[in-house]
Structure formats: structure tokens, C-alpha cells
Amino acid sequence: MSRNPKKLCIAMVGLPARGKSTIACRLRESLEAEGFTVAIFNNGELRRSMLGQNTAHADFFNPENAEGVRIREGIALQNLQFARQFLTTGGDIAILDATNITRARRRSIIEGMEATPVLFIECVNEDRELLATSIAHKTKISEFGHMTFSEAFSNFEQRIRLYTSQYEPLGFEDNHVILNSLQNRVVREKVTDDIPHYARIRDILVSDMIPNLYLIRHGETYYNQERRIGGNSELTEKGLRQADQLAEHFRDCKIPFIFTSTKQRSIQMAERIARRQPDCVHVPLKELDEINAGICESMTYDEIREQHPEIHVARSMDKYRYIYPQGEGYITLQPRIQLGIKKVLYLSSNAEHIIVVGHQAVNRMILSYFLFRRQEDVPYITIPQDKYFHIVSTRTKKLFELKRF
Numbered sequence: 001m002s003r004n005p006k007k008l009c010i011a012m013v014g015l016p017a018r019g020k021s022t023i024a025c026r027l028r029e030s031l032e033a034e035g036f037t038v039a040i041f042n043n044g045e046l047r048r049s050m051l052g053q054n055t056a057h058a059d060f061f062n063p064e065n066a067e068g069v070r071i072r073e074g075i076a077l078q079n080l081q082f083a084r085q086f087l088t089t090g091g092d093i094a095i096l097d098a099t100n101i102t103r104a105r106r107r108s109i110i111e112g113m114e115a116t117p118v119l120f121i122e123c124v125n126e127d128r129e130l131l132a133t134s135i136a137h138k139t140k141i142s143e144f145g146h147m148t149f150s151e152a153f154s155n156f157e158q159r160i161r162l163y164t165s166q167y168e169p170l171g172f173e174d175n176h177v178i179l180n181s182l183q184n185r186v187v188r189e190k191v192t193d194d195i196p197h198y199a200r201i202r203d204i205l206v207s208d209m210i211p212n213l214y215l216i217r218h219g220e221t222y223y224n225q226e227r228r229i230g231g232n233s234e235l236t237e238k239g240l241r242q243a244d245q246l247a248e249h250f251r252d253c254k255i256p257f258i259f260t261s262t263k264q265r266s267i268q269m270a271e272r273i274a275r276r277q278p279d280c281v282h283v284p285l286k287e288l289d290e291i292n293a294g295i296c297e298s299m300t301y302d303e304i305r306e307q308h309p310e311i312h313v314a315r316s317m318d319k320y321r322y323i324y325p326q327g328e329g330y331i332t333l334q335p336r337i338q339l340g341i342k343k344v345l346y347l348s349s350n351a352e353h354i355i356v357v358g359h360q361a362v363n364r365m366i367l368s369y370f371l372f373r374r375q376e377d378v379p380y381i382t383i384p385q386d387k388y389f390h391i392v393s394t395r396t397k398k399l400f401e402l403k404r405f
């Protein structure tokens with residue numbers, strides 16, 4: 001059969017809560033920005049619009065539930081037909097957003113698409129903690145509205161187990177990419193046919209997409225007043241005022257996610273901002289915790305100079321590479337912060353505006369992730385408490401602005 005040279009069907013593959021919809025939306029937004037006509041056909045959305053809350057229970061996804069299987073296969077077929085129709089009526093790229101974890105289902109997509117090539121993109125990610133956070137978010141959608149949080153959570157976990165029992169890895173399919181959806185890294189790819197726009201698509205898959213990230217440092221703490229480092233100090237009156245000013249500043253901007261460290265000072269900031277934001281989710285991540293100063297935690301810089309002059313000297317000679325005894329250094333902070341940024345981007349699922357409330361060393365590392373700085377200069381980047389950084393980083397736009405609030 002001769003191939004249709006311009007049209008493409010992308011079929012997502014992966015267990016629930018592996019980031020498929022986020023990747024599908026990122027592909028659509030980026031490809032549309034390049035002038036393509038793109039549509040997503042999401043089986044979950046179609047199921048919810050047809051059946052409402054009736055399908056939230058895990059039993060519905062049991063492969064032994066014949067009625068459930070019949071309904072789910074019917075929905076998949078329906079979306080396949082919608083996608084074909086879209087491609088024959090002017091659409092360029094149709095994205096089938098569903099688990100598509102069995103070979104039989106994938107074969108039916110290839111056959112159903114006839115002359116249009118199909119590219120399978122599988123999202124994998126086995127980070128347990130991230131999965132738990134993603135499931136917790138999913139339980140908030142209206143489908144689970146009639147269940148308690150723990151009922152919804154365990155039903156979703158059970159749903160994942162049921163899908164896992166039927167999972168058949170990609171391999172036989174001619175055109176497929178396996179993507180680590182947390183790291184934006186291609187784990188394996190096999191592209192046999194001439195897949196239209198493949199280079200562009202691959203590029204989108206591995207790029208970070210940050211529409212608007214507001215990088216904030218927590219306000220003044222009692223430790224800041226005494227020039228003590230680390231610890232878990234609370235915000236002072238002035239710090240709380242700074243939090244309220246920020247909350248006021250962002251009042252008219254819808255912020256669906258605020259990410260913080262697990263330290264009180266950044267959590268207090270987030271809580272104050274979130275109070276003025278309807279439907280704002282606060283996610284504390286330990287990856288965003290401030291540098292651990294080991295045996296120097298809770299000391300002032302003067303105390304370190306007096307009690308551990310060797311630490312003071314060694315650190316001033318090479319601040320980036322110096323590692324505090326029993327603690328961290330900028331150099332060891334780097335992979336942790338990188339993972340934190342990836343988690344932020346993964347969990348915020350293409351949200352238009354997100355806030356990260358970090359710390360001095362943490363924000364230096366985050367800034368250097370987006371903006372090149374020589375390593376030796378990173379530990380000296382100024383991170384004020386009365387200004388924040390507005391960062392935009394997409395494939396077509398980079399913006400970096402220091403703003404006062």
C-alpha cells in the first residue's frame with residue numbers, strides 16, 4: 001500500500017499516570033505553532049463524557065470484565081474513526097491518547113490507519129514517589145468526585161495493576177519511540193518508515209517546555225536575620241509580609257501549581273500565595289531542599305570561620321566543588337536540582353503559569369540550568385528576597401527577567 005506522505009498518526013502508549021497526555025499536549029501545542037493542524041483523541045475523555053463517574057471503579061478495567069472490555073474497545077474504535085475522519089478532512093497529525101498497551105490494540109490502529117503511517121510513542125517512568133503524586137492529582141478529577149481520597153487513590157492504583165497485567169512492551173511495531181517522560185530522554189527508538197516530521201517530533205519530545213515559571217526565594221527568616229545557614233527556621237514578620245505582597249502581585253494570574261522544598265520557610269510562602277489562588281495545588285519536593293551544610297548546619301558564617309577555619313578557607317577557594325563534611329556542595333546539589341526541575345515540569349503538565357519557591361543555593365542551581373553560567377560563578381549569583389525571576393523556555397522563545405514585587 002502506498003504511504004500518505006504528509007499525514008501522520010501518533011499513538012501514545014503507556015501505563016496510566018506515565019505522562020502520556022502531557023506529552024500529547026506538548027506535541028500538539030508545538031506542532032500547531034509550526035503551522036500543522038493537530039488534534040488529540042483521548043480515550044479517557046471520551047469515556048468520561050459518555051459514561052461519567054460510572055467507570056471510576058477499578059473493576060471496570062479488569063480484563064476479565066467482558067462488558068468493561070467491550071466498552072473500552074468500542075471507545076478506542078470510535079476515536080480511531082474520529083482520527084481517520086480528521087486526517088481525511090484537512091488534519092495533518094492525529095494523536096491517539098490512550099494506554100494502547102496490548103499488541104492487538106496497536107495492530108488494530110496500524111490496520112485502521114491504512115495508508116497513514118503510525119508512530120507509537122511510549123512514555124515510561126518508574127519513579128514511585130512521582131507516581132504517587134500524579135495519582136493524587138488524578139483523583140481530583142470529577143470522575144472520582146463520589147469517592148473519598150483514599151478510595152479514589154486505591155482504585156487508581158488497582159487500575160494501574162490491572163493494566164500492568166496486560167502490558168505488552170513495544171518492539172514489533174516498525175515505528176516507535178520509548179521516552180523517559182520524566183527526564184525527556186529517548187530510551188529506545190526504531191523508525192523504519194519515512195515518518196513525516198520525525199526530526200521535529202523527536203526534538204519536541206526531548207525539550208523542556210516552560211511557558212511561565214516564576215522562581216521565588218522564600219522571604220526573610222529568623223535564621224536570615226542572624227545570618228545562620230540551613231536549618232528549618234520560620235518566616236519573620238517581614239518574611240510573612242513579603243509572602244503577602246507576592247500573593248497580591250500574583251492575584252490576577254491563575255497559578256495552578258506551586259512547588260516548594262519541604263522546609264517551613266518555603267511552605268509558608270506557598271501557603272500565603274495559594275490562599276489567593278482558587279484551585280492551586282501545592283507540591284513540596286525534597287529535591288528542592290536547600291543545600292545541606294552538614295556539620296555547619298545552623299551556624300553563622302562567623303562561627304564557621306572561627307570554629308572551622310579550614311572549611312571557610314577551602315570553601316572560599318572553590319565554592320562550587322567544596323562539599324561540607326557530612327553535607328553537600330553545589331557540585332553534588334546539581335543532579336538533585338535537575339531531578340527537581342524535571343519533577344516540577346512533569347507534575348505541572350504544561351500549565352501556563354507555575355511558581356517555584358526555593359532557596360538561595362537551590363535557586364542559583366535552577367537559574368544555571370536555564371541560563372549558562374560558568375560553574376565557578378554559580379555560587380555567587382545574587383538571589384534577592386524582594387524580587388523573583390520570570391523564566392520562559394520553549395523551543396521558540398527564551399525569556400529571563402528579574403522582577404520586583
Ligand code: F6P
Nearest residue numbers: 228229230290293359360361379
Ligand atoms: O543563608 C541562607 C542560605 O539559604 C543557607 O541556608 C545556605 O547554606 C546558603 O544560603 C547558601 O548560600 P552560600 O552557598 O552562599 O553559603
